[in-house]
Amino acid sequence: MNPVEKARIRDVTQMHRLINYFADKGDMLARSLSEIYENIRDYFVVRQGERLIACAALRVSWSDLAEIKSLAVAEDSQEQGIGARLVEAPLREAREPGIPTVFCLTYKPGFFEQCGLSQIDKMELPRKVWAECYRCPKFPNCDEVALIYHLETGA
Numbered sequence: 001m002n003p004v005e006k007a008r009i010r011d012v013t014q015m016h017r018l019i020n021y022f023a024d025k026g027d028m029l030a031r032s033l034s035e036i037y038e039n040i041r042d043y044f045v046v047r048q049g050e051r052l053i054a055c056a057a058l059r060v061s062w063s064d065l066a067e068i069k070s071l072a073v074a075e076d077s078q079e080q081g082i083g084a085r086l087v088e089a090p091l092r093e094a095r096e097p098g099i100p101t102v103f104c105l106t107y108k109p110g111f112f113e114q115c116g117l118s119q120i121d122k123m124e125l126p127r128k129v130w131a132e133c134y135r136c137p138k139f140p141n142c143d144e145v146a147l148i149y150h151l152e153t154g155a
């Protein structure tokens with residue numbers, strides 16, 4: 001099984017290609033190269049030899065909240081449990097500094113529910129988390145679903 005590891009600088013161009021492939025299909029928000037470089041320490045990856053097959057990021061939003069972002073698994077590597085392992089890694093990392101709650105905004109709520117997150121009304125999220133929404137092509141008609149995971153209770 002290819003391990004989930006922290007991203008390295010040499011992964012960035014492949015992460016950029018993978019994320020924007022799915023962004024072009026409307027599955028997720030696009031990321032620029034500079035954005036990925038700036039936030040490289042947020043990212044986890046799965047590699048198969050030299051090829052990057054999946055990535056995800058954990059971004060701390062506030063004192064009690066972090067977000068799982070930019071989760072993408074290459075089409076030929078999906079449905080093998082890689083996405084689920086890429087959700088577990090940021091959940092584990094969020095525990096270390098004592099962040100109690102992790103959320104995501106997604107068009108794939110069924111997948112995140114399989115990973116143990118629960119749907120909430122997105123208006124319950126603090127206004128701070130909407131900072132980058134103006135860049136979304138769908139803004140202001142957001143149809144993403146919000147899900148949340150409480151690390152203390154595991155639900």
Ligand SMILES: CC(C)(COP(=O)(O)OP(=O)(O)OC[C@H]1O[C@@H](n2cnc3c(N)ncnc32)[C@H](O)[C@@H]1OP(=O)(O)O)[C@@H](O)C(=O)NCCC(=O)NCCS
Nearest residue numbers: 022027071072073078079080081082083084106110111114
């Ligand atoms: C969504 C995505 C990350 C799932 O990754 P994956 O590696 O195929 O998922 P896994 O194999 O780990 O699936 C884990 C479980 O979720 C289920 N699942 C996977 N995709 C699902 C979906 N779209 N809806 C509902 N359930 C889903 C699987 O059947 C599996 O269930 P099981 O444990 O009962 O077998 C992947 O399809 C992807 O990268 N899609 C394109 C980008 C995207 O939409 N990213 C999410 C945006 S935030």
